[in-house]
Amino acid sequence: MRRIHALRMGILGLAAILAASLAVLYFQTGEERHKLVSLADIGGPFRLASSNGGVVDSKELKGKPYGVFFGFTHCPEVCPTTLYEMTKALTAIGDRGKDFRLFFITVDPERDTAAMLKDYLSNFDPRIEALVPTPDELTRVAKEFRAIYEKVPGSDGEYTMNHTATVYLMNREGKLASTISYDETPENRIAKLGQLLTREWLWV
């Protein structure tokens, strides 16, 4: 009898611990949810010329998740590596992301023309296309995405650009869903992309 009582107390104790942990978890997720709401302000409306011809209007992207990356063609490491890694991730995602588009917004409209960008991107996944803002449009779109870019003069009359290296993943409502950082592992890239697309699929 006593043993059964002890067992019952034990089970009750475990249940209490479980309930407490769940409560902690719930409040933590609540906080996280709150953080996401403010993050959702990142990424705003844009209407920019595309390297594929015509313009891309973010309003017309409603219903389809997309990605945004800021870069430039004279970029030795971060841009080609990111494009290469995203190409690998998109290949892994396959048809699940057949309507997904990744926009490479040039932060160097002075040198990067639509034709050059089209050429540059022809070696990467066809779902990646470039957007070519005017300097004014660039100021605005970078602000919308809280992205940083800066011209750095070098010797030989050359210059390079500093810029945000984040890939922004936007959901079907055009709100920020998550980001992929430069240091992200290939597995994480695929997982985040997959999560974005799966979640979208569940909401249909």
Added chain:
Amino acid sequence: MRLLKELTFATALTAAALYNMAPAEAHHAMIGDLMIEHPWSRETTANADVAAGFMSITNNGKEDDKLIKATAEISDTVQLHSMKIENDVMTMFEMKDGIVIPAGQTVDLKPKSLHVMFMNIKAHPKMGDEFKGTLTFEKAGTVEVEFAVEAADAGME
């Protein structure tokens, strides 16, 4: 007896693996007290304008030296750069005064850090290719090197 056989086999495999790795991993150049190990570059796409070169430079001497210039057959304009990523923002700057190689130390030129930048590249060597270049040090002088071309995502750890 079986264990011995297995051990022998494992050793042979390891030796074979090391031997295969040797040509790509072990290439180096020396000048004065400096040893330049494994100069390499990443494969670029056919339309890329720029590429970066990486290597380790060890100074076995008693005085600091400085890498002040680099050349490469794939580019007429080669600069010495540094790069860092902070809060996922990439910042790059030219090392106009060169890259100091302190006495008794090794300086790594590697992704997300110091690199030799090849501007307006004229050729796009593929993985497994090599291309020639030179490095000029303030004290040790100029040395010829061969950059081994590796995968487009090499060095992403």
